[in-house]
Amino acid sequence: MPENPYLPHPAIVREVRQETFGERAVRTFIVDFEDEKRSAEFRYRPGQLAMLSVFGKGESMISIASSPTTGRSLQFTVMRVGRVTSIMHYLEAGERIGVRGPYGNGFPMDDWEGKNLLFIGGGIGLPPLRSAYTYALDNPSKFGEITIVYGARTSADLVFRKELEEISRSGKARVELSIDKAEDGWGGFVGFVPANVKRLSPTSENTIAITCGPVIMIKFVIKELMGLGFKPGAIFTTLENKMKCGIGKCGRCNIGPVLVCKKGPVFSYEQIQNMPKDF
């Protein structure tokens, strides 16, 4: 009999990083499988998902925020918002969690070789994009120019802020940060993410745009991108519906006939246009 797909594998939280504070705080958990062999077998692509178990509280599907190029540790960046994620925020280094996966299709990084990559994120939508831009930054010869446009409600809500500033300083990618409302000492753009995209007017030539964030942001970002000449097949996003099993059995994450946990979460806008409005 093949391995039980519902069985989580024990993993140790090696480090916890506080990304943002407050009621909806965000933390990054750096996690290693206890079993070396499992660690080696867990091969994932940027944009894939994993089901995390917090003992006694349940499971939550979280996108993998690290890139396979950054070693065997997995990173999960989690906002404290639901029942399981709230408990997750009590985890400390050295504690055990359960991990099963990886799930989903991930980003088609191979198809994007030779292209410029434009990442557009909002709020807690950045972690899945981080998996892809880290992969691209670690494979500079494979991709053209990399641009990261990212915004949050306030400067305190920006995740990976230090890391993004380092990337910007290194010159490996162009990073454009924004916040929704003006703050003292903020040197970047003030306004919503789609407005920042409009202001920057990135070229659509030989460029793939990848966006993730609140549904309403994605909607308006896509509108801007189409205005800039991006073809629907060159715009990608991740749709993360509620999932319980992660393996296409429990029946809730579908958009029409498509199960997001198996065929997604990454879809091109071209694919989304052909889907029923069920998300």
Add this chain to the structure above:
Amino acid sequence: MVNDERPPEFLPQKNLLGFIEKLIELGEVYAPKAVGPVIDLGMIHDPDEVVVDFEQTRQGIRTIVEPQNEVLLTYDAKSTFSEKETLPLMRRRIVLWCRPCDARALTFLDDNFYDPPFVDPYYARRRENLILIGLGCAQPFPYCFCGSIGGDPFGKENLDVLMTQVIGGYLLETVSEKGREIADHAKELLRRPTNDQMAEAERIHRAATAKLRRKAPDVTKFSTEGMSSFESPIWKRWGEKCIGCGICTYLCPTCWCFDITDTETKGKGYRMRSWDSCQFPLFTLHTSGHNPRPDKASRVRQRVMHKFCYHPSNYPDHIACVGCGRCSELCPMDIDLIAILNELSEAGEKDA
């Protein structure tokens, strides 16, 4: 007719209890029995528990292959998950007298639980040790419409043995190797049927489909053209009627959706699987507050579209309805599946 097919056998009525005893020797037996005020498939320990004169059991076979609640995994205070105590035993389960439609429903549950690359081991272990003895429907029930949706009151799909009630007993047709084992085990109780009995059974088979009072429209086109029904105005109307109780999905033999939750008692944890329903708003509610199916119209649409459009578009020709009629018969608001299908079908013809 396959050459090695075993000729039909006859089980005299007086041998029925003995036959059930033989089945109990071979494994756990599930049969129609009184469960509170209804007749349902349940485990029996004594042949006398079996209700011989039953119509449709309240539920189909789902409850036997995917119980309403089950423990998937256990875990201890040290946070180690285990499947050791919870994977179903490889134990033979025999269903005596399921209706052919309920047996057919397993085709769609199989589609889901065996869909590669992940096999659901809980389902698979029960399914692979399941023996189904069907009882054909000589007199279909008021809400049945199997004949117009790919089924047959005496259909043999997924069955190991098909029984037909004739005067003085039952005609047995063994359909599979497992069915032959059952017949062999009970061979001293079986007789060679007379020509009259054979003819009577054939007459009953032929007459049964014609007795079906209800008919679904041709729904085969929904798998290719059904998406146009997504924006249909009918969903709002049916949604307004629905009270969201979920009974249609709980009694549907082709429904399989479930939830997974954790509970903890005395330092021991249990990861549970429980039936869930697309008719409940929490089914799809995101933590953010966003709900892709926020109203009853979208949830009624999901139930119908999944069975008649989404599933067959993923598994060609597999319309995930067997025409048992339970959803319509037991809906407290009289939401009638055939009426919905008729409206969709008529709308489709107008568009064409």
